[in-house]
Amino acid sequence: MTTGIELRNLRKLFEGHGHASWAVDGVDMTIGAGKFVTLLGPSGCGKTTTLRMIAGLEMPTSGQIFRDGQDITDQPVTDRDMRMVFQDFALFPNMTIEDNVAFGLRVKSKKGKYTEPQIQQRVAEFLDLVHLKDHAHKKPHQLSGGQKQRVSLARALVTDPKVVLFDEPLGSLDANLRKIMQLELIRLHRELGKTFIYVTHDQDEAMAMSDAIAVMSQGKVMQFGTPREIYDRPANRYVASFIGHAHIVDATVDSKQADSLSVRLRNGDRVGLRGKADAAPGSAVGLMLRAEDLAFADAATDTIGGRVVDSLYRGEYVEYVVALNGNSGVVHVHARTDLPPVAHGSAVALKVNPAKAHVVVH
Amino acid sequence: MTAMTTIERPVELKGTSIRSARAIERRRLLLWLVPPLAWFTVFMLIPYATLLYTSLGHVDDMRFIPGLSLDNFVRVFTVDPYLSVILKSARIGLMTAVFSSIVAYPLAFYLAFHVRTQRLKFLIYLLVIVPWWASYLVKAYAWKTILGSGGILNVGMQNLGLVHEPVRLFLYNEFSVDMTLTYIFTPFAVLSIYAQLERVPTSLIEAARNLGADGWMIFRRIILPISVPGVVAGAIITFSLAFGDFVAPVLVGGPDSVMISNVVINLLGVAFDWPMAAAIGLVIITLGLLLISASGWLEEKTQTRF
């Protein structure tokens, strides 16, 4: 028996106007109890649909959902004890903030769980938790976006659910507020120890907050791992190019040792890197090169050659765009701003950090 | 430099200052205002002024004598049966409004929340408004045959053995007027309530279900409060239409179910007491304005802001 949420070969077919498409196409995932797991992917990849199936708002076409080892696929949404934070907040416009937060408790109180004074006290406690004590008697339309966001958070958390589901909850907030709310969510997750399942298409947000990230594309999970695994060791070209600003250069495996290997670019330059790859010598792979893992080198040995075609001053660093020799690809390089600038058109040699370079097979 | 000149030039070249441009705008605006003002004058101002003028005079030997007397208005409130008929009309209007809301709400609710496909929605919507293509008289007559001694209601009850003789209770009384008017004006209530229910976002219902609420709680705590202004608006429309009706009382009403419009028609066509008719009209219009203001205030007050 596993604790937490388990998705088994979850699929969802949407039909309409004579055409049907799989919004979610075989998702397998185990989300440990108390973890912060993020579904990350571009628009339309099936994140919301997956989340809605977990919540019980959408019925899977096939596959199963387990919670703590129990099959809950057919359990009605009202019995699931998972709270969803909607992208548009979905606050009840006719009720005060207080009544919005109390709603889930009043539902339960019908079943004799809380008395009215207990409800009042709990609501006050949670409004305090999200710093909205002074707004208890306002209506939702009188609040700012960030405040509404926190009301919907309090409304979800006040009923003490084991699992909280978030559908792009920060999507409509400005950049500063987003940062603040991200920290707030991390704090709440740490303090409350609940399972958070979070949907976003913002990879920085996913990286910063999650214990694990599922990178999705076209209804499938392309990789499920910790932010570090996803960033440093992407499982395939899709994940590598989606996460961070990685450039993938075509290469062939040259030689392979126990924990290192050497690949050759199309122009013949060789790159050595640490780690394992699931590719035999001679097979074609993609070499993932990130700007921060490349540096200009003086000597031409153990480097790859190219020509500077563009440069961008970023404040923190200068970003050079380098076309590799022999049409082998384009990479970006970050250089310190106090170094003398490199002129456009200059031939340069690039050193690759062997610990960070990575090959992808698919 | 060149960019700057191109920005500044046009204003100078035209040789018109911003102020004169505004004056042109204002003149153009006046031109646009002429049709609505003309409409207002011809169809609102002049008729109401005429009505007031008429109501202040009196009739002597079938001839209109102009005057400045408030006698007619005093008579509306003191001479039988004017006030009592106004009150009865209001009661019939109120009953119609209440019955219409009760009949319309479930239908509007079903239309807004349970009809999934757009096509079916359109079809039901059409069925609601299609009776309006039939003449009012035909519909009122139809109720005569339904409620009458040989009507399906009586025949059905006789066949079921519930009664042995046709029941006269259904026809020629105030209740039959209420029924007929409810039938005829319910579509207005349906459309008004439906328009309001359509504003409830699906995500609200999903959020409530996610918080564990059952259907009844969602209805009572969320949908019903949000829909109140739609019910109010629908009730006002049906009330006003029923209040001013004069056909149903004649066709299906009893001898005593005369409504205020029938009285006015009699004053105009039979008694030739135009000033009295005008005074009743003005009283009703004033009451109507008060009612509309009150309901507007109530709608505003109960309207949910999203």
Ligand SMILES: Nc1ncnc2c1ncn2[C@@H]1O[C@H](COP(=O)(O)OP(=O)(O)OP(=O)(O)O)[C@@H](O)[C@H]1O
């Ligand atoms: N109710 C529906 N009926 C038909 N198709 C749907 C429905 N809901 C979603 N889809 C389709 O399923 C696919 C996945 O949708 P989903 O909403 O899960 O994407 P998403 O990853 O959440 O995207 P976004 O980041 O834009 O919110 C999309 O192609 C979408 O068009």
Ligand SMILES: [Mg+2]
């Ligand atoms: Mg989505």
